[in-house]
Structures are given as C-alpha cells and as structure tokens.
Amino acid sequence: MSFVHLHVHSEYSLLDGSSRVKVLPKKAKELGMNSLALTDHGVMFGIIDFYKACKKEGIKPVLGCEIYVAPRELTLKEGKQDAANYHLILLAKNNEGYKNLMKIDSMAYVDGFYYKPRIDYENLRKYSKDIIALSACLGGEVQQHLLKDNYEEAKKKALLYEEIFGKGNFYLELQDHGMEEQKKVNKILIKLSQETGIPLVATNDVHYIEKDDSKAHEILVCIQTGKTIDDPDRLEFESNEFYLKSEEEMRSLFPEASEAIENTQKIADMCNVEFDFNVTHLPKFDTPEGFTSDEYLRHLCREGLHRLYEDVTEVEEERLNYELSVIEQMGYVDYFLIVWDFIRFANEKGIVTGPGRGSGAGSIVAYTLGITKIDPIKYNLIFERELRCAR
Numbered sequence: 454m455s456f457v458h459l460h461v462h463s464e465y466s467l468l469d470g471s472s473r474v475k476v477l478p479k480k481a482k483e484l485g486m487n488s489l490a491l492t493d494h495g496v497m498f499g500i501i502d503f504y505k506a507c508k509k510e511g512i513k514p515v516l517g518c519e520i521y522v523a524p525r526e527l528t529l530k531e532g533k534q535d536a537a538n539y540h541l542i543l544l545a546k547n548n549e550g551y552k553n554l555m556k557i558d559s560m561a562y563v564d565g566f567y568y569k570p571r572i573d574y575e576n577l578r579k580y581s582k583d584i585i586a587l588s589a590c591l592g593g594e595v596q597q598h599l600l601k602d603n604y605e606e607a608k609k610k611a612l613l614y615e616e617i618f619g620k621g622n623f624y625l626e627l628q629d630h631g632m633e634e635q636k637k638v639n640k641i642l643i644k645l646s647q648e649t650g651i652p653l654v655a656t657n658d659v660h661y662i663e664k665d666d667s668k669a670h671e672i673l674v675c676i677q678t679g680k681t682i683d684d685p686d687r688l689e690f691e692s693n694e695f696y697l698k699s700e701e702e703m704r705s706l707f708p709e710a711s712e713a714i715e716n717t718q719k720i721a722d723m724c725n726v727e728f729d730f731n732v733t734h735l736p737k738f739d740t741p742e743g744f745t746s747d748e749y750l751r752h753l754c755r756e757g758l759h760r761l762y763e764d765v766t767e768v769e770e771e772r773l774n775y776e777l778s779v780i781e782q783m784g785y786v787d788y789f790l791i792v793w794d795f796i797r798f799a800n801e802k803g804i805v806t807g808p809g810r811g812s813g814a815g816s817i818v819a820y821t822l823g824i825t826k827i828d829p830i831k832y833n834l835i836f837e838r839e840l841r842c843a844r
C-alpha cells in the first residue's frame with residue numbers, strides 16, 4: 454500500500470497554483486507513487502496535458518476538480534448570502550464519471566457563476582454517478598460547520614454528501630499544514646468518521662511542487678490579490694507545507710488515522726479514465742430527410758455555385774469537385790455543414806461576420822456555402838496548399 458496525492462492544484466488554478474501539470478507527474482514518480490490526481494479550482498483546463506504527462510511517466514492520472522458548492526440553488530445570486538461557497542473535491546471513477554464531471558463544471562460556469570463557478574446539491578445529485586467526492590480543505594462545508602463548533606450540522610451535511618454520491622463514494626478529508634484550525638477539525642473529523650462510518654482520506658492541499666517553492670508562490674498570490682509582499686494585510690498561506698510531500702511525510706502527519714493514508718491508494722485504484730486521441734469527436738450535423746451529409750454538402754455547394762457565378766465553367770466545376778473530394782476523404786463534411794449553419798444564422802440575424810475564415814478564404818466550397826465572401830477563382834487563392842498547411 455502506498456500514498457497517492459488526491460488534492461492537487463496546478464498552474465490552471467490561476468495565480469493560485471504554481472505546480473506545472475507537466476512536472477507534477479515526474480515528481481510523483483520520483484517519490485515512488487503510482488498515481489496522481491489533478492483537482493484545480495473550478496476548472497478542468499489542465500486535464501488533457503496532465504493526462505498525457507502522466508502517461509509519459511507511467512503514472513495513472515486521477516482526473517478531478519475542486520468545485521464550489523453554492524449555499525442555495527445555483528441560479529440564486531443575491532448579495533453576500535450567495536457569495537459564500539463551499540469547496541468540494543470531485544474525482545472521476547471512469548469515462549462516465551468524467552462526462553458527469555464536465556457537465557457539473559460547465560453548468561457551474563454557465564448557470565451558477567457568481568464570483569466563482571458554483572454548483573448546487575440538486576445538480577450534484579443529478580450528475581453524481583461514477584464520481585468520488587472528498588470533503589476538501591477547511592473551505593469544505595463539513596469543516597466550515599466544525600470550525601463554528603456546529604457538530605450536528607456538520608454531521609448532517611456529511612451524511613447528505615454521502616447520500617448524494619452513494620456509500621463508499623464520499624470521504625472526510627484530513628489535512629495538516631501545521632494550522633491550529635486543522636488540528637482542531639481533524640480530531641472531530643475522526644470522531645465523525647467513527648460515528649457515521651464515512652471513511653477518512655488524507656490529503657495535502659498541493660499548490661506547489663517543492664517546499665522551497667513556497668516563497669515564489671506567495672508572490673504569485675500577491676499578484677492575484679493585487680497586494681505587495683510587504684503588505685501586512687495580504688492573503689497569506691499560513692505555512693510552507695503546501696507541496697507534494699512524500700509518503701513518509703504524509704504518514705507522519707496522521708499516525709492516529711493510518712487508514713486515511715491507505716484509502717488514497719484505494720481511491721486511486723477505483724479511478725480509471727481512458728482517453729482515445731485517435732478518434733475524431735466532431736459532432737454530427739442533422740441533415741434534412743433524404744440527404745446524407747456528403748449529398749447535402751454537395752447540394753448546398755451546387756446551389757451556391759449557380760447563384761454566385763453567371764456562367765459556371767469547367768474551372769469552377771473541377772475546383773469544386775476536387776475540394777469536395779478532399780473534404781470527404783478527410784472526414785470534414787459535417788464540420789463544413791456546421792460552420793455553414795452558424796454563419797447562415799449570423800447572416801440572417803444581422804450579426805457581423807468577416808469576409809474570410811482563416812485559410813478558408815481560398816476555398817470554393819467555403820465561398821459557395823456563403824462561409825466566406827471572397828471568390829477564390831477570381832483572386833486565384835490556392836485552397837489545396839492552404840489545406841495541406843492546416844494539416
């Protein structure tokens with residue numbers, strides 16, 4: 454049994470994390486760990502780079518996010534009462550869980566944004582399948598109630614989260630960065646675990662890789678908060694313990710709860726997300742009855758051809774057929790139909806679009822579809838070369 458870091462911030466926790474997604478897996482490997490999680494604040498932007506970097510090092514990536522839970526429904530955004538939010542760590546167990554995690558995170562931005570991207574209980578419940586949740590740092594809901602000496606409320610919330618994610622999928626997080634508040638809360642979390650059967654997990658709130666990075670990290674946080682390092686009122690990390698610790702260091706912090714260390718490996722073993730980068734994930738365009746995508750694109754282009762050229766000669770015909778064959782071969786038919794659709798929509802609604810579309814300005818397909826407004830025959834732009842460059 455070994456220890457796995459399940460609470461890790463990278464540079465994608467903007468101006469709050471200084472560990473690099475590409476370096477983190479290397480360090481985890483050096484420390485003899487077989488897995489590593491990424492749980493940035495409210496975002497999953499680093500996931501793909503992190504996944505690839507982990508695979509390169511032979512480390513299993515555990516994909517997650519430290520999300521913000523709204524105190525009320527996510528659509529309610531009134532004054533201070535909705536500005537308060539609780540931290541919660543979510544980890545994807547498999548590809549289904551990863552999809553749910555993306556759904557939760559997108560919703561937190563699109564519908565729930567109020568100072569921070571926020572989600573609520575109802576939507577956590579809706580997308581909880583195949584997700585493991587950890588109660589997070591002192592900013593977590595259970596810990597917040599414990600800090601206010603409200604044990605009963607903390608217990609109620611812990612049981613609520615366990616009910617949302619299902620038994621065995623919610624853990625009480627023990628952290629010790631040398632802060633008095635943590636020591637106080639940890640004692641009660643252990644008691645809460647014994648009383649409710651909710652398992653414990655030990656984490657370090659990793660914001661930088663090496664202990665020596667703490668000074669640079671403090672400066673980074675100053676940039677975030679618009680303060681100088683000499684400002685007595687600046688937001689300060691209370692210690693220099695927020696780094697990627699070794700298993701021995703982690704074990705020594707929690708001698709009274711060794712199962713919290715063992716559970717990190719158990720959780721990592723439960724998390725298996727696999728990406729296939731050889732599959733194209735372009736969406737499918739819904740064609741009208743009786744048309745395949747290929748036929749519909751050809752149909753639209755022919756229509757445009759006769760509308761735009763008074764006399765259609767062999768030059769235009771040949772050029773159109775050639776371009777269409779390249780687009781079909783490369784599997785970009787639906788992509789062109791989708792771009793046609795939104796440019797058409799913009800034109801109908803009077804939304805301004807530019808005359809060209811990057812390298813598409815040299816394409817007769819783009820021109821006949823109305824995606825661009827530049828006649829490639831007249832200006833002799835070479836689509837073929839552009840397309841090759843784009844590849």
Ligand SMILES: [Zn+2]
Nearest residue numbers: 540589590592
């Ligand atoms: Zn947190």
Ligand SMILES: [Zn+2]
Nearest residue numbers: 460519590658
């Ligand atoms: Zn954190």
